[in-house]
Amino acid sequence: MRIDILTLFPEMFLGPFDHSIIKRARDNAYVQLRIWDIRNFTYDRHRVVDDVPYGGGPGMIMKPEPVFAAVEAITKGAKTGPRMLLMCPQGQPFSQSLAKELAQETWLLFLCGHYEGVDERVSIGLPFEKVSIGDYVLTGGELPAMVIIDAVARLIPGVLGEPESAEQDSFADGLLEHPHYTRPQEFRGMKVPEVLLSGHHEKIRRWRRRQSLLRTRELRPDLLSQIQLSREDEELLANPVEDEEWG
Ligand SMILES: C[S@@+](CC[C@H](N)C(=O)[O-])C[C@H]1O[C@@H](n2cnc3c(N)ncnc32)[C@H](O)[C@@H]1O
Numbered sequence: 728m729r730i731d732i733l734t735l736f737p738e739m740f741l742g743p744f745d746h747s748i749i750k751r752a753r754d755n756a757y758v759q760l761r762i763w764d765i766r767n768f769t770y771d772r773h774r775v776v777d778d779v780p781y782g783g784g785p786g787m788i789m790k791p792e793p794v795f796a797a798v799e800a801i802t803k804g805a806k807t808g809p810r811m812l813l814m815c816p817q818g819q820p821f822s823q824s825l826a827k828e829l830a831q832e833t834w835l836l837f838l839c840g841h842y843e844g845v846d847e848r849v850s851i852g853l854p855f856e857k858v859s860i861g862d863y864v865l866t867g868g869e870l871p872a873m874v875i876i877d878a879v880a881r882l883i884p885g886v887l888g889e890p891e892s893a894e895q896d897s898f899a900d901g902l903l904e905h906p907h908y909t910r911p912q913e914f915r916g917m918k919v920p921e922v923l924l925s926g927h928h929e930k931i932r933r934w935r936r937r938q939s940l941l942r943t944r945e946l947r948p949d950l951l952s953q954i955q956l957s958r959e960d961e962e963l964l965a966n967p968v969e970d971e972e973w974g
Pocket of ligand 1 (some may be wrong): 860865
């Protein structure tokens with residue numbers, strides 16, 4: 728997947744994509760990142776990228792001309808353009824299902840706003856979709872772009888060593904994931920649930936599913952109300968797994 732990022736602060740992207748899984752995804756060419764400084768698409772002597780808002784008010788607004796120039800230069804000659812995402816607190820809420828959808832694309836382009844935001848003509852004149860990472864306001868779109876790229880990149884087939892891990896993650900099937908344990912078996916008096924040591928795959932599956940259902944009901948009842956529970960789910964919610972023990 729090719730990913731282009733338009734930003735006024737390219738240095739912010741040094742680091743987050745240079746470690747761990749995303750670095751490996753880049754090294755293995757699953758993801759090709761190109762970071763563009765919007766200031767390089769200004770054509771005036773002072774390389775101005777922002778200006779005061781018409782009608783008055785606080786803050787500065789990102790000017791449309793450099794953004795249009797950047798998008799046009801990046802997409803010039805392309806048969807099919809990228810899916811274009813404008814980071815914006817007013818946008819469609821980002822979610823695991825949108826991450827899954829974006830992971831199918833071959834080319835994404837992110838525009839990171841800053842200051843009071845971007846001149847509205849950018850989203851009128853260019854096919855940007857506004858996307859928000861939550862109901863709060865950050866200083867810029869760089870962190871939202873990083874969040875979205877991280878969530879999307881790990882869903883590209885081949886990026887995660889074990890693809891099932893993404894399939895079992897929270898939200899993948901509408902539920903929160905079950906709890907995890909590793910060695911030691913006992914730590915400061917806290918024991919690993921017996922069932923996980925039993926080697927009985929079916930019991931472990933049922934126990935994990937029940938934990939996932941219980942956890943979602945307790946922490947995110949809104950999620951539970953959005954999915955269709957199977958008969959087994961109903962039964963698991965009502966009754967502990969046979970021989971379930973907590974050690
Ligand atoms: C200070 S914000 C502008 C907020 C804008 N004045 C408003 O009230 O909607 C500056 C930039 O940060 C980014 N941003 C801030 N919060 C965000 C969020 N929750 N999701 C996505 N982008 C966000 C956007 O790119 C935005 O243009």
